[in-house]
Amino acid sequence: xxxxxxxxxxxxxxxxxxxxxxxxxxxxxxxxxxxxxxxxxxxxxxxxxxxxxxxxxxxxxxxxxxxxxxxxxxxxxxxxxxxxxxxxxxxxxxxxxxxxxxxxxxxxxxxxxxxxxxxxxxxxxxxxxxxxxxxxxxxxxxxxxxxxxxxxxxxxxxxxxxxxxxxxxxxxxxxxxxxxxxxxxxxxxxxxxxxxxxxxxxxxxxxxxxxxxxxxxxxxxxxxxxxxxxxxxxxxxxxxxxxxxxxxxxxxx
Numbered sequence: 001x002x003x004x005x006x007x008x009x010x011x012x013x014x015x016x017x018x019x020x021x022x023x024x025x026x027x028x029x030x031x032x033x034x035x036x037x038x039x040x041x042x043x044x045x046x047x048x049x050x051x052x053x054x055x056x057x058x059x060x061x062x063x064x065x066x067x068x069x070x071x072x073x074x075x076x077x078x079x080x081x082x083x084x085x086x087x088x089x090x091x092x093x094x095x096x097x098x099x100x101x102x103x104x105x106x107x108x109x110x111x112x113x114x115x116x117x118x119x120x121x122x123x124x125x126x127x128x129x130x131x132x133x134x135x136x137x138x139x140x141x142x143x144x145x146x147x148x149x150x151x152x153x154x155x156x157x158x159x160x161x162x163x164x165x166x167x168x169x170x171x172x173x174x175x176x177x178x179x180x181x182x183x184x185x186x187x188x189x190x191x192x193x194x195x196x197x198x199x200x201x202x203x204x205x206x207x208x209x210x211x212x213x214x215x216x217x218x219x220x221x222x223x224x225x226x227x228x229x230x231x232x233x234x235x236x237x238x239x240x241x242x243x244x245x246x247x248x249x250x251x252x253x
Contacts, residue, residue: 001028004035015229016043057097064090092159097218107149111142114180118171121154131167132158137174143250149226154184156219157246161186165243175252182248185239 007017017039020032068087074080115136122134154171161169165186174181223246227234233249 004031007035007039011039011042053097057094060090060094064094107146109144109146112145112147112150114140114143114145114173114182117145117147117150118154118173118182121151121158122171125158125162130158130162130169133168133170135170135172140173140175140180141252143180144253145250146230149230153223153226153232153248154182156223157184160219161188161244164188178252180250180252182250184246184248185241185243187241187243190238190242190244191236 003020007020010017019036019039022029022032022036024032064087068084071080071083071087074083115138118134118136122132125132158169158171161184165188167187169187170183170185172183172185174183223234226232227248231251235247235249237245237247239245
């Protein structure tokens with residue numbers, strides 16, 4: 001039963017447990033066999049979904065590139081700009097498909113200056129015209145982090161705030177005891193508390209107020225999976241202005 005409990009916990013965390021030994025009294029044998037069949041079916045369904053998404057992503061990218069080249073040659077500026085925006089949205093969805101398919105790359109943790117990483121991310125979005133503010137605690141020590149994974153997490157959260165919230169978007173850091181808190185706040189309408197868990201599942205989006213475009217519904221699922229893998233606590237709530245606050249909690253060395 002202890003093995004079953006551990007395996008169930010592994011499955012609940014989004015990982016695939018090792019098969020349970022199918023032995024012991026009949027009831028335990030039957031339970032272990034049923035659990036193994038269930039986990040195998042779940043893994044098979046996930047593998048099939050990855051294959052499907054890989055095929056879609058591959059097949060869409062080439063005609064999308066041709067479409068972009070054709071649109072960029074149009075003489076009507078307003079029509080061209082609108083179509084390029086739509087193409088950029090489709091490219092964003094395709095990239096999220098690719099990120100989800102990629103799963104968890106084997107990236108090594110390195111000692112990272114978090115404030116420098118946040119500054120680089122903020123400047124990239126600010127160059128694109130996003131009203132993003134950075135409020136950093138100055139004495140954050142170097143942390144053992146996977147920089148690419150953390151950039152994927154923060155990028156998805158900022159993109160989510162940009163698409164469904166309202167500016168300004170504020171990224172802040174604060175040390176609390178032996179923990180570091182990274183908060184991403186927007187000034188939109190937030191997410192109802194009863195939808196937060198659901199919205200972290202793949203291909204799930206919120207109500208009409210938060211799905212004004214054709215998003216893929218994968219951004220928060222990618223965030224959740226990376227954070228669970230890397231031991232980062234992620235919490236969703238509301239800030240004082242009523243917008244969405246996403247808080248990432250990391251342990252200090």
